[in-house]
Amino acid sequence: MAPQPPKKNDEQEAEFTRKMVLGILGTLESKGLLSQTEVDSIIRAARQASQPAAVPRRSGPALPGTRWADADGTPLGMDRTTPIAIPDVKRTPETGAADGGEKLPVIDLNME
Secondary structure, three states: OOOOOOOOOHHHHHHHHHHHHHHHHHHHHHOOOOOHHHHHHHHHHHHHHHOOOOOOOOOOOOOOOOOOEOOOOOEOOOOOOOOOOOOOOOEOOOOOOEOOOOOOOOOOOOOO
């Protein structure tokens, strides 16, 4: 039976690759082939590319008749996870107050 190569640890491989790339960038900078700004922008772009993209949020209220869809065009259903509370407010035309409640204040202004 042939000897098998040792199994590679993903964390060790990632650390090795990171150090190797930083070493190459440092060498290119010290030789004058890259400026400090270029090295920083390469590192920033690599860091941004390595992070997963944030899930875009849908914007707020839409006009009636708006149909939401994914990027591939499949329609999205309504979000029914948030409960909707409708207040039970009843007013009488005579008092202007809710049943059994106190009378609402009235402000009388004299505009001259």
